[in-house]
Structure formats: structure tokens, C-alpha cells
Amino acid sequence: MLRALDIRDMLIIDRLELEFQPGLNVLTGETGAGKSILLDSLGFVLGWRGRAELVRAGASQGEVTAVFEVGPDHPARAVLAEAGIEAEGELILRRVNTEGGRKTAWVNDRRVSGEVLRALSDELLELHGQHDDRGLLDPRGHRLMLDDFAGAEPLIAATRAAWAARRTARRALDAAAEQVAALRAEEEYLRHAVAELDALDPQPGEEAELDTLRRRMQGAERVRGDMARAHQVIAGEGAEGLVADALRWLDGAVEAAEGRLDPAIEALTRALDALGEAETGVRDALDAMEVDPRALETAEERLFALRGLARKHEVMPDELPEFAETLRARLRALDASEGDMADLEAAVRAADAAYDAAAAELTARRVEAGGRLARAMAEELAPLKLDRAVFEVDVAPTDPGPEGRDEVSFRVATNPGAPSGPLSRIASGGELSRFLLALKVCLTGDNAGKTLIFDEIDRGLGGATANAVGRRLSRLASGAQVLVVTHSPQVAALGAHHWRVEKSVSTGPTGEMTTSRVVPLDEPARIDEIARMLAGDTVTDAARGAARVLLGDADAA
Known part of the structure; x- marks a missing residue:
């Protein structure tokens, strides 16, 4: 879980300290206030490739520190162990970007490469948005997601073992055949x-x-x-x-x-x-x-x-x-080779049969789980105003390997009778956001202690659909830490913790300076912020009343 984020001299942020909480954390603010800078800074400390120039104008260097809380069985510990880094309850990532573009990173005061940061990022955090190409939209990860949803790890372990036995048997047969060929050549x-x-x-x-x-x-x-x-x-x-x-x-x-x-x-x-x-x-x-x-x-x-x-x-x-x-x-x-080869060929046939049986059972589990996932998605898509869309899990044959012989891809058709296709190619921006949210809700079992970030996943939505989005985010947050950047008052009202990102302009010795800050909101300030989101620049009593209704409905839920 992301506990704290400290940003210094990055773009229009001079100094910012944030302490996040479990549950649904909401960040709101006007367009251009700097919400995307927060995500850029977080991505920077996690080793993501982003903007080339991040250092605030006039500063010699920019620095971001992120503090994560990881349990003893958290997958990030395997990455730390491989990098030779010790960590108990707290994981501190720090990265500095100099004015000349040089980047240096530390994990718990041990200097590390960007590769280590990205490996940790894969275990610590997921970012979902309209331009997400790292998580749910990446077809290379669809089989892993389906296997987790299916609880297929025991079958995968059995298939791996059968594959290893099959490979061993084939190697023994090949080695024997090579030896016999050599012997026959000198018979x-x-x-x-x-x-x-x-x-x-x-x-x-x-x-x-x-x-x-x-x-x-x-x-x-x-x-x-x-x-x-x-x-x-x-x-x-x-x-x-x-x-x-x-x-x-x-x-x-x-x-x-x-x-x-x-x-x-x-x-x-x-x-x-x-x-x-x-x-x-x-x-x-x-x-x-x-x-x-x-x-x-x-x-x-x-x-x-x-x-x-x-x-x-x-x-x-x-x-x-x-x-x-x-x-x-x-x-x-040489004289005994005929009998030995027959025995080895029989062992290969037995190993092939064992692998085929294990892979077939795994395929059946994936197909069955794919059907369940499609039905679960249908239930999630209807409240998101995608009741006419069809979500499919395509389990297609591919070359055999240690984890079976299936290629899995998530496909959608947004209109009745239309052919299905990959998520990223078929769905529009707003539809894609809702598909991703519904899919993440159905795959809640694969969070594994990660912090989930949704960047304006509710863009272009309002009313009951935005409320449905917010409720699904809230449901996700019951089992994981969720950070959502939103323009939707219905989503903001469902947050357990609320921050407002705001921009200000001040005059200094070198002229005007624009800075961004993040303010934690108490109950009155939260009412005003949601009212602003409802009414625009002029916040009226009616807007405040509507905001109280939204917050009341959220509390009642």
C-alpha cells in the first residue's frame, strides 16, 4: 500500500507531502491544476518512462520519494531479495532527476537501476486509464489474469511438471538415438x-x-x-x-x-x-x-x-x-539399442500422454473460467450502460509450453451483431474505461496487495453511470488501496479520503511563478469541492445541497 508521496521541484510542484490511506482515495481539481503531474511524479519514482524534462524551472534537481507498506509475503519482497535489498515493514523508493537529465534511484538507501524500480512497480501498483497499455489492455497478461480468476495454479504446476518430464524423456531419447547413430556408423x-x-x-x-x-x-x-x-x-x-x-x-x-x-x-x-x-x-x-x-x-x-x-x-x-x-x-x-530405444520411445509416449492430459485439463479449466468471467462481466457492464456490449474470453490453441497450449485474449463487441475484437481496438475512450473497471472488479482476486490507480476512468460519464462507476471503485477499495483521479462528483462523493489539487500563481523576484499543491479536505471543504464539481465556478447553496445529498447517499451505501 502507498503510504506517502513526497515531491520536490517537479514541474510546477515546489514541495508536496501526501499521506495516503487504505480504501478509496479521491483526487479532484480543475483541469490543469496538476493532477497529471502527481501521476507523472509517481511514475518517475517507479521507473516508468515518461516526460523527458520534469525538473521545475529554476531548480537544480527534482526529487520524488514514495513510501510503501509491504507485508512479509508481498511479491515485491522477491524482487528485493534478488536485488540484495533488505526491507522489513517499509519500502522507501527515492529518485532524483538533475537539471541535465541524469536520473539516480535508491531503494531503502541502496542505489538501484531503473530496471529494479520497474520490477518493483509491477508488484506494487497498477495504473488504469484510457491510455493504459501496461495492465488489462496488454494481451500478454490476459492468460495470467484468467488463470488467477480460475484458481488454476495447481493445474499449472501439474502441467509444468508434466512438461519437464516430457522434455527429459525426449532428451533421453534424442541422446540415445544420437549414440546409436554414432555406434552404427562404426559398427x-x-x-x-x-x-x-x-x-x-x-x-x-x-x-x-x-x-x-x-x-x-x-x-x-x-x-x-x-x-x-x-x-x-x-x-x-x-x-x-x-x-x-x-x-x-x-x-x-x-x-x-x-x-x-x-x-x-x-x-x-x-x-x-x-x-x-x-x-x-x-x-x-x-x-x-x-x-x-x-x-x-x-x-x-x-x-x-x-x-x-x-x-x-x-x-x-x-x-x-x-x-x-x-x-x-x-x-x-549397439546390440541392445533396439530394445533400449523401444523403452525410451515408450517413455516418451507416456510422457506425451501425461502432458496432453494435464494440458487438456488446464484448457478445460480456462474455458470454464472464461465462461464464468464473461457472465460476471455481463452483470457488471449493464449498470455501466454497456448492457448491449458482449465480452468474450477467447481460449485458442497455441504451441505447447510449460503452462499449457492455450492463448488467451479478452475480446469485446460493443454493438449487437458486430464482430468482436481486442479491447483496445473496439471500445471507444469512455467505453474502454468502463470495460476496464468492470474487468478489474471481476478480477479482484489478482490485486495481491497492489495499489490501484484509476486516472479519469469516468471521463465523459455522468448521472447514474458515474454513480455506478463510483460504487464499483468503492467495492474494489474494500479489498485494496485505490487512488482515483476524477472529474465526477458522483465518484468523488464515494471516496473515503478526499484531496483537492489546486494551482496558484505568485509573484517573486524572477516574475510570476505557477505552483501546484494538494489539500486534504475536511467535511465542509469536501461539500464545497463536490458542489464546485456540480455547479462550476460559482458555488451556490443549491449546489451545496446537492453535494450533501450525494455524500449522504454515499454514506447510506
């Missing part, structure tokens, strides 16, 4: 590579083992040649045979030597035994190190095959087993 390679790897069946660490075995067998071949030559020198015709021959020769000379050969014969006997042990050891070693040429060839062939396959696939030989399993997994995925 021939996968099957050949897996067959080749399966045939070789590489094992972890096998390359190192084969390399060690190959080196050992190659080394054994070289060493065994030396050992064979040594064995040949020791055994057979070698040293062992020579020592045996020496012993035989010495045995024939033992008797003649009379014991002198005994030590030599014993030494040769020991040598012959040692040579026998050496020959046995070398022969055993030769047998142990015997290399099967076919085994070496086999080891080399497998080692070269492992290394060749590793080079082919650009991996290390020890990585071949893991690489083979990766290819097998891709091949299994």
Missing part, C-alpha cells in the same frame, strides 16, 4: 576390432612377461654354446680322457717306481673325480638351458602381435585388455 570397425582382440585375447602384464621370456631364451642360446664347448673340453676326448689315459700309463709303472708315483696317482685320481663332477654339472646345465626354437619363435610371434595391435589402436600393450572391454561394451550397447 563394422567395432565388430572387426572386437573379433581381432578376442582372437588374440591379450592379458594384463603379458607383454612384459613375453619380453622377459624372449630375452632369457635369446641369452640362453648364446651361453649354451660356450657351455657346450667347455663340456667338450672336459668330457670324452677332452681333459677327462687324458687324465684317464695318464692313470693307465702310470699304473704300469707303479711297481718299478717303488712308491714314488703313489702321490701323483692319488692326485690324478682326485682330478679325474672332480672332472667327472664338472662334466656332470655342465651337462646338467646344458640340459636345463636347452631352448626349443619353436618356443622362442612362438613367444616372439605373440609379443610382436601384441605390440602391433597396440600400435594399430594407439594404446599401450598393457591397455589392450581394457580397450577390448570398452569396445565390447559399445558393441553390447
